[in-house]
Amino acid sequence: MAELRLMKGNEALAEAAIRAGVDAYFGYPITPQSEVIEHLMAERPEERTGMIVLQAESEVAAINMVYGAASAGKRVMTSSSSPGISLKLEGISYLAGAELPAVIVNVVRGGPGLGTIQPAQSDYYQAVKGGGHGDYKLYVLAPASVQEMADFVPDAFEIAFKYRAPVMILSDGMIGQIMEKVELKDQVERLTDEEITEKYGHWATIGKKGRKERNIITSLYLNPEELEERVNKLVKKYEKMEEEDLRYEMIECEDAEYLIVAYGSSARIAQKAVQLAREKGIKLGLLRPITLFPFPKKQLLKLSDQVKGILSMELNTGQMVDDVRLSVEHKVPVEHYGRSGGIIYTPEEILEVLEKRIIKDGSIRHNKTGEPSLL
Numbered sequence: 001m002a003e004l005r006l007m008k009g010n011e012a013l014a015e016a017a018i019r020a021g022v023d024a025y026f027g028y029p030i031t032p033q034s035e036v037i038e039h040l041m042a043e044r045p046e047e048r049t050g051m052i053v054l055q056a057e058s059e060v061a062a063i064n065m066v067y068g069a070a071s072a073g074k075r076v077m078t079s080s081s082s083p084g085i086s087l088k089l090e091g092i093s094y095l096a097g098a099e100l101p102a103v104i105v106n107v108v109r110g111g112p113g114l115g116t117i118q119p120a121q122s123d124y125y126q127a128v129k130g131g132g133h134g135d136y137k138l139y140v141l142a143p144a145s146v147q148e149m150a151d152f153v154p155d156a157f158e159i160a161f162k163y164r165a166p167v168m169i170l171s172d173g174m175i176g177q178i179m180e181k182v183e184l185k186d187q188v189e190r191l192t193d194e195e196i197t198e199k200y201g202h203w204a205t206i207g208k209k210g211r212k213e214r215n216i217i218t219s220l221y222l223n224p225e226e227l228e229e230r231v232n233k234l235v236k237k238y239e240k241m242e243e244e245d246l247r248y249e250m251i252e253c254e255d256a257e258y259l260i261v262a263y264g265s266s267a268r269i270a271q272k273a274v275q276l277a278r279e280k281g282i283k284l285g286l287l288r289p290i291t292l293f294p295f296p297k298k299q300l301l302k303l304s305d306q307v308k309g310i311l312s313m314e315l316n317t318g319q320m321v322d323d324v325r326l327s328v329e330h331k332v333p334v335e336h337y338g339r340s341g342g343i344i345y346t347p348e349e350i351l352e353v354l355e356k357r358i359i360k361d362g363s364i365r366h367n368k369t370g371e372p373s374l375l
Contacts, residue, residue, distance in 0.1 A: 001186050002183060002184060002185055002186050004181060004182070004183055004184075004185070005181070005182055005184060005192070006178065006179055006180070006181055006182075007146060007179060007180070008035055008144045008146070008177055008178065008179050008182075009107075009143070009145075009171065009175045009176045009178060010032075010033055010034075010035035010036045010039070010107065010149070010176040010177070010181045011035050011036075011039045011091045011151040011327055012146045012147075012149045012150040013036060013079070013105060013149040013150060013152075013153060013169070013171075013176075014035070014036045014037075014039035014040045014043075015039060015043070015150065015184055016078055016149070016150035016151070016154070016184065016185070017040070017051075017153050018040070018045045018048060018049060018051060018187075019131050019184060019185055019186065019187050019188060020075070020153050020154040020157060020185075020188055020255065021049065021075060021187075021188035021190040021191065022051055022075045022077055022153075022157070022190075023034075023039055023050075023051060023052065023069065023074035023075045023076060023190055023191075024051065024052040024065075024074060024075075024076045025037070025051070025052070025053045025054070025067070025077050025078065025079075026054050026055070026061075026062040026065040026076070026078050027054075027055065027056065027062050027078050027079050027080065028055060028056055028057075028058060028059050028062050028064055028080065028084060028256065029055070030059075030080055030081045030083070030084045031081065031109070031117040031120070032081060032109055032117050032118075032119070032173035032176050032177055033034050033080060033081045033105070033107035033109055033171075033299075034081045035168075035176070035177075036105065036107075037053070037079070038261020039325075040053040040276045041053060041055075048187075049187070049189075049190055049372040050190060051061070051190065053150075055344075055357050056086070058079055058281050059084040059085075059087035059088050060088070060090075060091065062080075063078060063087075063090075063091030063092065063095075063104075063131055064091050065078075065096070066078050066091065066102050066104075067091055067094055067100065067102075067204075068094070068096055069097065070100040070101055070102045071098070071100060071204065071205045071217040072136065072196075072204055072205050072206065072298055073197075073199070073200035073204030073205075073206065073339075074196070075101075075106075075157055075161075075190070075191075075197040076102050076103075076158050077102070077103040077105065077153075078103075078104055078105070079100070079105035079106075079107065080105070080106060080107075080108065081106065081107050081108065081173075081353060082106075082108050082110075082111050082115070082123050082126075083111070083113075083114065084105070084107075084239045085106045085126065085131075086126070088104065089126075089131045089132035089133075089266070090132055092104060092131065092132050092166055093130075093132030093136060093163075094134050094219050095099055095166040096103070096132075096134075096136035096137075096138070096165060096166055096167055096219075096234070097109070097136065097230075098166040098217050098218060098219040098282075099165065099203075099234075100164065100165075100166065100217065101157070101160035101161045101163075101164050101165060101166070101167075102136075102160060102166045102167070103156045103157055103166070103167050103168075103169065104166060104167070104168045105155070105168070105169045105171065106123055106127065106168060106169070106170050106171065107171045107172060107173060107175075107176040108120050108121060108122065108123045108170065108171065108172040108173065109172075109173050109195040110122065110341055111123075111344045112339060113362070114156050115188075115341075116127075116342045117135055117342075118259050118341070118343075119173030119174040119175075119176075119177075119265060119315065119344065120173070120315045120316060120340065120341075120342060121172055121263075121264060121265070121266060121314050121315040121316050121338075122170060122315070122316040122317075122319070122340065124170075124292065124314065124316065124319040124320050127168050127170050127292060127293075127339075128140055128284025128292050128293045128295070128320075132246060134231075134268060134352060135231050135234065135235070136169045137238045137293055138164075138165075138166055138167065138233060138236075138293060139160075139163070139165060139167045139168070139170050139241055139245070139291065139293060139294075140167075140168045140169075140170050140291060140293045141154075141155065141167065141168070141170065141171075141247075141290065141291060141292075141294040141295040142170050142171075142263040142264045142289065142290060142291070142292050143169065143171055143175055143264065144175065144263070144264050144265065144267045144268055144288065144290075145175070145180060145268070146175070146179070146180035146182045147180065147181075147182050147183065147353070148183050148187075149169075149171060149175060149176075149182075150183075150184060151185075152167070152169050152333065152344075154185070154188070156168075156169055156187060159241075159245060160315075161200075161246075162346050163237050163240070163241065164203065165214070167236060169199055170264070170292060171264065172265055172315070173342070174265040174344065175264060175265050186189050191252060193206075196368040198363040201215075202215075203215055203217075205217055206242050207249065208337045208356070212217075213261075226304075232250070238293075238294075241293075241294050242294040245291070245294065246291055246294040246295075246296060246310050246327055247289075247290035247291045248287065248288060248289050248290050248291070248296040248299060249275075249286075249288040249290060250285065250286070250287055250288075250299070251268075251271060251283065251285060251286040251288065252278065252283075252285045252286065253285035253286070253287065253303060254285075255283055255285075256283050256284060256285025256303070256306065257282075257283040257284075257285065257306075257307055257308055258282065258284045258285070258307055258308060258309050258310070258311070258354065258358055258359060259284070259286070259287060259303055259307045259309075259310045259311070260274065260284065260285070260286045260287070260310070260313055260354070261286075261287050261288075261289070261300070261310060261311070261312045261320070261324050262272065262286065262288060262312070262313035262314070263288055263289045263290070263292060263320070265315070265344075266313045266314055266315055267313075268342070269313070269345060269346070269347055269350065270286050270288075270313050270326070270347075270350065272347035272349040273317065273348075273350040273351050273354070274286050275347075276347055276348065276351050277351055277354065280351075282354075282355075284354065284361065285303075285307070286301060286330050287299065287303065289320075292320070293359055295323050295327065296327075297323075297326075297327040300324060300327035300328055301327055301328055301329060301331075303328075304328035304329070304331040305331070306329075306334060307332060308358075309332055309333050309334075309335070309358040309359070310324060310328065310332060310334045310335070310339070310358075311332070311334075311335050311336075311350075311353065311354055311358055312334060312335070312336045313337055313338070313345075314336065314337075314338045314352060315338055315339055315340070315344070315345075316338050316340060317338055317340055318330050318338060321334060321335075322334035333358075335357050335358060337350070337353045337357070340344075344357075
């Protein structure tokens with residue numbers, strides 16, 4: 001039954017996975033996402049739904065277990081945090097190359113290296129620009145609340161199976177650790193082997209019984225023309241994602257003269273900054289990408305005809321800002337503001353940055369070198 005609970009983001013995601021009829025979870029504990037596997041272990045979903053939960057011996061082992069289960073048409077998920085995702089990248093590239101549906105969760109922490117266990121958004125490049133080797137992309141969902149941590153689990157699986165592709169939920173230590181009220185959906189029954197055969201038997205490795213040929217799962221194509229054909233097939237898939245499954249939210253953008261672009265935890269802070277700006281008579285709006293790929297390029301380009309300046313807010317030293325600048329085609333000035341090391345900015349801080357760096361005669365203030373000025 002659907003119910004309300006007060007939960008951490010990581011716990012809500014784990015519970016949502018059980019209720020979404022996930023067949024298996026393979027993971028390895030790492031802060032700040034360890035509550036995912038801890039909640040799954042404590043809930044004993046093998047008794048509730050038959051879902052398998054296994055702590056692998058490493059992140060590399062976990063992602064290859066995901067590959068195996070996904071090959072059989074099962075709903076399978078893994079989660080980790082930044083360094084752990086780095087270890088999984090080869091396997092993620094294999095999933096994309098073999099066209100296998102799976103959900104990967106990254107609860108981002110500060111880096112590089114071991115860094116800190118505090119929240120950051122410094123894995124944007126890793127998630128959106130491929131991360132692993134080869135020509136592939138991930139469909140990337142960026143939750144901004146505990147509710148979305150739960151809601152995006154079934155959404156991610158729907159996309160993964162629609163496109164036969166790995167999907168990433170890109171969260172961070174703030175969203176993973178905060179506690180909020182969350183409405184959990186009703187339990188969905190796991191598919192039976194017969195139902196998997198009926199729905200996914202044309203590609204899944206379900207054996208040869210009753211068929212002429214076995215299904216083969218591979219990402220190895222030694223013939224150059226054959227590999228190019230496969231890569232072009234993936235490109236068309238990503239183009240279809242952009243056409244059909246782009247997600248974004250616009251807040252106070254109808255009359256906005258200035259714009260903030262922010263996702264995830266930064267978008268929560270930006271929304272308060274918009275409120276403070278409006279109280280001061282500054283017409284500020286917020287564009288929140290919900291999918292980081294596909295990215296709301298057309299929406300940003302349209303807004304660039306309306307606004308005088310854009311601030312990209314990210315908990316990093318500047319990553320998404322590149323996509324913002326490309327999207328607006330240099331029609332308006334775009335600045336980046338971020339914090340790193342696990343430090344979180346405040347709404348008041350953002351408003352101060354906006355006033356000092358963006359709002360001056362309707363444009364960004366520049367220093368004597370012609371470069372955008374800093375605080």
